[in-house]
Amino acid sequence: MDSFSFLPNAVLVLCAGSLVQMAAIAIRRNVAQDAVLGLVVLLASLAVILAPTALVLTGTLPLFAPDAWASYTAALVILSAIAIHIMSWRNSVLSDTSVGSEYYLLLTLATLGGVVMSSAIHDVSFFIGLEILSLAMFGLIAFRNARIDAGEAAMKYLVLSGLSSAMLLMGFALTFAETGSLRFLAPVATNAPEPLLASMGVILVLTGMFFKLSAVPFHLWLADVLEGTSIPVAALVAVLSKIGLFAAMVRYFSSINLYVSGPQVDEIVAVAVLSMIGGNLLAVAQTNIKRMLAGSSIAHIGYLLVAFLSPGPFSFASAAFYLAAYAIATLGIFAIIAGVMPQGSYISDWYGMFRRKPVAAFAMSVMLLSLAGIPPSVGFFAKFYIVAAGISAHRVILLLVLIAGSTISLFYYLRLILVMILPRPSDSEAHRQMPPITTPWVGNRALIALLAVATILLGVFPSRLVQSGRQLLDVPPPPGPSASP
Amino acid sequence: MFALPALIALPFLGGLAAWLVGLRNGSARLPWLVSLLTLLLEALLLLGVTGMTGGSGWRGHFAMPWIPLFGIDFRLDMDGLSLVMLWLNLAIAVPVLLTSSREIKERPGLYHFLTLATIAGINGVFLSTDLFLFFFFWELMLLPMFGVLLIWGGEHRARATLKFFIFTQGSGLLMLLSILALVFVHVQETGQLTFNYFALAGTGAMSRAAFPIMLGFLIAFAVKLPIVPFHAWAPEVYAEAPNGGTILLAGILGKTGAFGLIRFVFELFPAASAQIAPVVMAFAVVGILYCGWLAVAQDDMKRLVAYSSLSHLGYVVLGIFSGTRVGMEGAVVMMVAHGLSTSAIFLITGFIEERTGTRDMRRLGGLWPAMPQLSAFAMFFACALLGLPGIGDFVGEFLTLLATWHVNHVMAFFAAAGSVLSSIYALTWMLRVFYGPPVFAGEAPLGRPVAGVMWTLGAATVLLLVIGFFPQPLLDLSAPAAPQQIVSLAGGAR
DSSP states (O other): OOOEEEEOHHHHHHHHHHHHHHHHHHHOOOHHHHHHHHHHHHHHHHHTTTSOOSEEEESSOOOBOOSHHHHHHHHHHHHHHHHHHHHHTTOGGGGOTTTHHHHHHHHHHHHHHHHHHHHBOBHHHHHHHHHHHHHHHHHHHTTOTTOHHHHHHHHHHHHHHHHHHHHHHHHHHHHHHHHSOOBSSOOOGGGSSSHHHHHHHHHHHHHHHHHHHTOTTSOHHHHHHHHHSOHHHHHIIIIIHHHHHHHHHHHHGGGSOTTSOOHHHHHHHHHHHHHHHHHHHHHHTOSBHHHHHHHHHHHHHHHHHHHHTOOSTTHHHHHHHHHHHHHHHHHHHHHHHHHHOTTOOBGGGGTTHHHHSHHHHHHHHHHHHHHHTOTTSHHHHHHHHHHHHHHHTTOHHHHHHHHHHHHHHHHHHHHHHHHHHSOOOSSTTTTSOOOOOOOOOHHHHHHHHHHHHHHHHHHHOTHHHHHHTTTOOOOOOOOOGGGOO | OOHHHHHHHHHHHHHHHHHHHHHHHOOSHHHHHHHHHHHHHHHHHHHHHHHHOOSSSEEEEEEEEEEGGGTEEEEEEEEHHHHHHHHHHHHHHHHHHHTHHHHOOSOHHHHHHHHHHHHHHHHHHHHBOBHHHHHHHHHHTHHHHHHHHHHHOOTTHHHHHHHHHHHHHHHHHHHHHHHHHHHHHHHHHHSOOOOBHHHHHHHHHHOTTHHHHHHHHHHHHHHHTTOGGGOTTHHHHHHHSOHHHHHHIIIIIHHHHHHHIIIIIIHHOHHHHHHHHHHHHHHHHHHHHHHHHHHHTOSBHHHHHHHHHHHHHHHHHHHHHTOSHHHHHHHHHHHHHHHHHHHHHHHHHHHHHHHHSOOBGGGOOOOTTTSHHHHHHHHHHHHHHTTOTTSHHHHHHHHHHHHHHHHOHHHHHHHHHHHHHHHHHHHHHHHHHHSSSOSSTTOGGGOOOOHHHHHHHHHHHHHHHHHHHOOHHHHHHTOOOOTTSOOTTOSSOO
């Protein structure tokens, strides 16, 4: 029986593109030119996603799945990367021309890692994707080399990322020992000769993934990393890497009946509950806007896990929709911060923003409402979709926790809107200088406008996105003999 | 028939126009005129809708697909109950916007937009018969209110607004859970995914899960109304809101909760709501007495009216949950009368606050000689508050108490005792503010009230008297149509 191996077009383009970028830097160093080149590579990879796979080999290991789920999540990853690319432009981080070019190279590589992960169906290809992403992110996080906290954030990320990779590998090893297969698919514990070993393997893989997804209780690095790094990279950590990982996680668990309680499912349920509560509580207590967004990001991973845990017609479709809604809103917020107040990290810096920058403040409010799940934003429909998935799978307890979490989250999302509407209080923190307000460059302004319009339009007319997010992933047949190496 | 969507779109577009007009030159006059024109058009439209559609049952219908993958339609239907609520909404919009030019000095265009957008959202709530659409409007009507509270509110507005929003949104999510649970019960039974109110009405009552599903709806509406254990947000928000916002909140926004109780809790889950009725009625009685007691103890006029308003809403709940036709009719009359009288009193207190600079009753007194016309109106509305026969509030109170008596004597007894408390606070309010030695003697500008305020108060007086003496037309008109009834004007298949 022949087996086919597909190399997704986007992976091909991104690989070739990163080589071209490297060559361009080697020939002549020019930040603007390299930035444009990076954007071209990203756009090219986006353009080829829907084209039929160019490179199909027979008789080799199946490394990538050419399915709709891969295309959808890869498109999300690349679109996020483009947004991050645009908001990085003219960022103060890149004013240092001696290293600016490498930033765009690393961004392309991170995108490559995300795309590889989203379509990987083999342990090796998944791990390669994960490491490409992690190493590129390590470089990007440390990019603010003049700032001491960037180094601290990068070290934190490096150590924890290394630890979680080691756990993942151990999990893969146990799974391999049990099933003799390196297929990127959780072994079904009941079929395995040693059920305990198999489920330990899965749990180790899961733990590694949760580290990277920063689900509670593996979340401690996220707030520090987001705080330490520059704003576009924070967006990368909060959005791009999570989309890639979540996509891979959904694929990994497509073999397991998530409705039947078992050690793996119980772990995911516990992590989902902890993330929804813990993330929101973490965010409530923050005075720093980036740390608040870290908490919010953790909570949204929890909501996504609810969708993930609700098998049925809506499960992955709602997760796909939610990923898009989350990406749009979070990227929008980071784009606005990067454009309007790159130096202002405190929530109190945003007092009176509706007077000083009404359009930006309005866009910011739209994004925050979307994250809070209030109509007419796309986040509302996304949350509705997830609750629909949960109800159809009878996950009532998880949904009650989701409601409790969302109610807590209203507090901090609305507080930011409230701060933007109210004038600055005269007495408090009078000693502290307000950071300067800048006008975003035209591309960033266009990006913000596009994201805000998308948030509202998709919220009122979600049909198209719902349609494109349906039936992305069929449960694959159990691995045949040819699938094993 | 596009009249129903137009009822929602018109205030929104008019508000948008008012805002844009206000942006151009910044004066308050132009937005004011635009929103007055909007209300006039809305009144004409509503008049047309009322005239064209006769009879009982479902009087108007509109539907088009919205999100077909989920069986979600943009579906609006109007029965007598929604028609009455639409009129009440319009009636309350008038004082809110009329008086705004005096109070709202800053960004008047935006104020008009936010107020009219709230009104549009409330109209949507009263009309939608697709559960998703209903929820959409239910959440949407709060957003502009958030802005009104936050931009023009009092000193502690940040805290109050946050509280208001978190309470209502959190309970709204519970309702979302219930809506979806109901829909999936329907899917399990019929295999059809739909959010259509009429389709779901059949399954809701029969389902074994009816009770928990009903609870989700009940809690959301109880928070909005508010019924006593869920009332913690209300007094603070009423006190901190600008006067227009308070009138909107107490006059109509709270009524969406009562409307929801009738339309969704009672008609979708008759058996389950009958089961929980004694508990809810007990809470309503506790609310009548407790909030009445608190109203007696207030020094702040606005808080006094706020608590009295909460106390009176207890009668609405009693009427609805008595489960009788009389009680339901009484509740509707009570809603209308209470909306009118409370708005009028808030208008009066707002006017006094504007003229004297305070709403603390310890610093007020003897206003009658200084502003005789206004004080006369105040006397009338105080009588309405304490339930004087001949005024609309009395009819509502009487009918709800009558209905309660048939269900439970003890509750009726205690609920009736609430009107003793209302006499105490209404008359104390009169006594402390309008009688006694004049505190502001010799300050001439207190007198000569504005024509707009007087006309509004006069209109409210006439309406309350009409309802008080001839309640029958309102009772006939407002009977809610059962979901099982066929839409007589149906423009398509349901």
